[in-house]
Amino acid sequence: MIRLALPKGRNLSTALKAFEAADWPLDSLEKGDRRLRIPFPEIDAEALLLKDWDVPLYVEYGIADVGVVGSDVLEEVGGDVLVPARFTEGRSRMSLIGKGGLPKPGQQVRLASKFPNIARAVVATKPWSAEILKLWGSVELGPLLDLSEVALDIVQTGRTLKDNNLLELEAVREVAPILIVNRAAYQNHRQALNGLLRRMEAAGVVE
Amino acid sequence: MKVSASLPTGVAALLFEGARRHRRLEKTMVDMLEDRGFQEAILPVVDYLRPYEDLLSSQSRSELYRFVDRDGELLAMRADFTPMLARLLAPHISSLNLPIHLFYRGDVLRYQEERAGRQREFYQLGAEVLGMEGGQAEEEALIQFLDLLRVGERAHLVVVLGFAGALDRLLLERSGDGMKASDFVDAMVRRERRHARKAGRALLEVVEDGVPADPSVLGEPAAARLEALRALRKRLAPRFPEVDLRIDLAEFADQVVEPSLLGEIGTRAYYDGLVFRAFAGAGAEPVGAGGRYDRLFSSLGAEVTAAGFSFSIDRLLSPSSEIDR
Numbered sequence: 077m078i079r080l081a082l083p084k085g086r087n088l089s090t091a092l093k094a095f096e097a098a099d100w101p102l103d104s105l106e107k108g109d110r111r112l113r114i115p116f117p118e119i120d121a122e123a124l125l126l127k128d129w130d131v132p133l134y135v136e137y138g139i140a141d142v143g144v145v146g147s148d149v150l151e152e153v154g155g156d157v158l159v160p161a162r163f164t165e166g167r168s169r170m171s172l173i174g175k176g177g178l179p180k181p182g183q184q185v186r187l188a189s190k191f192p193n194i195a196r197a198v199v200a201t202k203p204w205s206a207e208i209l210k211l212w213g214s215v216e217l218g219p220l221l222d223l224s225e226v227a228l229d230i231v232q233t234g235r236t237l238k239d240n241n242l243l244e245l246e247a248v249r250e251v252a253p254i255l256i257v258n259r260a261a262y263q264n265h266r267q268a269l270n271g272l273l274r275r276m277e278a279a280g281v282v283e
Numbered sequence: 284m285k286v287s288a289s290l291p292t293g294v295a296a297l298l299f300e301g302a303r304r305h306r307r308l309e310k311t312m313v314d315m316l317e318d319r320g321f322q323e324a325i326l327p328v329v330d331y332l333r334p335y336e337d338l339l340s341s342q343s344r345s346e347l348y349r350f351v352d353r354d355g356e357l358l359a360m361r362a363d364f365t366p367m368l369a370r371l372l373a374p375h376i377s378s379l380n381l382p383i384h385l386f387y388r389g390d391v392l393r394y395q396e397e398r399a400g401r402q403r404e405f406y407q408l409g410a411e412v413l414g415m416e417g418g419q420a421e422e423e424a425l426i427q428f429l430d431l432l433r434v435g436e437r438a439h440l441v442v443v444l445g446f447a448g449a450l451d452r453l454l455l456e457r458s459g460d461g462m463k464a465s466d467f468v469d470a471m472v473r474r475e476r477r478h479a480r481k482a483g484r485a486l487l488e489v490v491e492d493g494v495p496a497d498p499s500v501l502g503e504p505a506a507a508r509l510e511a512l513r514a515l516r517k518r519l520a521p522r523f524p525e526v527d528l529r530i531d532l533a534e535f536a537d538q539v540v541e542p543s544l545l546g547e548i549g550t551r552a553y554y555d556g557l558v559f560r561a562f563a564g565a566g567a568e569p570v571g572a573g574g575r576y577d578r579l580f581s582s583l584g585a586e587v588t589a590a591g592f593s594f595s596i597d598r599l600l601s602p603s604s605e606i607d608r
Contacts, residue, residue: 138565138603154396156567158474160490260562262474263441263529270491273476283477 078121078265081140083128087253090166091144097279098272132157132256141261142269148230148251152191158262160273161282163253170194170249173237174219174226178245179204185225188218195228198248216240255282293395293403295597304600305406309388312408312431312594319427321384321410326367328390332359334370338553338582346393360392364409365591366553366579372413373583381414381587402597409573409593417588421557421575422515424590428559428573429523431594437563437570437604441527443493444512447554447574448540449532450489452502455541457482465547471536493531512557526561534560540578553579557590566603570595 082091082105095102105114105123114123124140132155135143147162148170170191172178179185181203188209189195199206209224218224220240230251231237231244255273262269276282290296297305313323332349339347348360361367364387372379388408395401410427412420425444432440450471458464462478470478471490479486485495498506509530516528535558539548556575563570573592580587598604 160474259567
């Protein structure tokens with residue numbers, strides 16, 4: 077049996093469509109499903125519905141064999157997992173946002189983000205420095221209310237920024253939902269997983 | 284006065300049943316090694332850093348716990364047994380009665396970023412075979428490894444086999460076009476199919492099946508080496524039916540031997556022949572690993588064949604290694 081760790085958040089619909097395109101219909105599962113473990117006996121699989129941030133840990137520790145998670149989340153929390161494919165749908169970007177321009181060389185600023193580890197890596201490549209403020213949500217409020225000069229957050233359409241008179245200063249990462257696999261599970265279910273990946277590639281839902 | 288029972292990040296204390304299980308498994312493994320003529324080497328937990336400077340990659344350097352002692356000496360806590368054993372034996376190798384069978388056990392300390400479940404202190408038990416004929420040393424080390432692995436009675440056991448330098452030619456040929464060889468190595472190790480596909484059918488086959496459909500694409504001597512590995516696997520598989528023996532060259536893509544690649548890829552890459560890793564249950568971290576490492580001795584001025592392995596007792600006893608679906 078293969079156990080899937082699926083994210084409750086923004087990447088769930090992308091994952092469901094992709095699995096369906098690869099002849100693994102998980103159609104009894106939908107956003108808002110209250111069940112934590114959902115069996116799919118017809119494909120000898122079981123799905124776990126998890127918070128996005130927990131998916132890498134469940135896969136790394138082998139509780140789930142395969143998971144779907146945002147590349148932003150995996151980069152932030154880390155994880156010794158295989159990353160065989162990126163989904164073609166559901167992509168966005170991680171950007172520096174603020175009210176004015178980028179900080180000037182040598183300037184020390186405050187940077188608000190839900191992704192402090194990525195923020196540190198981004199700042200390390202800049203000619204300016206920053207105190208990182210970890211926020212749990214509404215990161216745009218940081219620069220809007222002068223808690224911080226800049227913020228680092230996911231931008232999809234840019235509408236929230238526009239509605240709040242904020243600017244996308246620089247896109248620093250492309251963000252995509254990715255398929256991750258436990259290293260031992262890849263050895264144990266290699267044939268089934270390669271078949272699944274090939275079907276997803278043929279349907280154009282992953283690259 | 285109230286005293287906190289908390290411990291620093293990445294270390295653990297074993298009490299009661301946990302300690303008993305640990306010692307029981309360790310004793311079984313030690314008894315087996317001693318019965319087979321392996322002698323124990325007891326090594327210090329700190330050593331000078333200097334002898335290891337040239338052997339350290341950027342990754343292993345960043346994992347070291349080092350400090351200046353009161354005499355002003357730069358010291359390092361033990362992070363790996365094999366280089367320490369090699370540097371102690373290399374100056375005397377010509378005067379020793381070869382072959383030598385040694386085993387060791389104890390803690391190693393490696394700094395790891397703080398993350399759930401990630402340890403910084405590991406209890407290792409390992410063995411080394413020195414001075415045996417090359418192919419024989421590799422086979423001997425692998426057989427001992429497989430024998431010890433099965434006494435752990437873990438869930439589904441998979442041992443992945445490969446050899447250092449197997450993909451060097453393909454990596455060198457495909458690097459360029461915006462991707463360095465180290466990028467390809469990362470992509471292979473993480474099974475990133477889009478990068479492997481970009482590099483051509485052979486690397487995608489290695490990612491999918493562990494080996495290319497046409498071994499000749501590996502070039503020589505790698506193609507002949509793959510044939511020898513297949514023969515070794517075929518010989519050993521019936522002897523260890525409870526272990527799933529697989530050949531997977533992608534698993535060891537970072538174990539390079541080409542000097543130009545070695546400089547670029549910063550791993551603990553001292554292997555230069557057979558390499559193997561064991562997975563138990565669902566754990567992502569190998570419970571044991573080993574291989575042939577003549578190069579480590581030659582870099583210390585001693586010409587001798589060397590093969591060995593080590594187990595992580597903690598990982599062998601972890602709940603992940605008991606998961607069997």
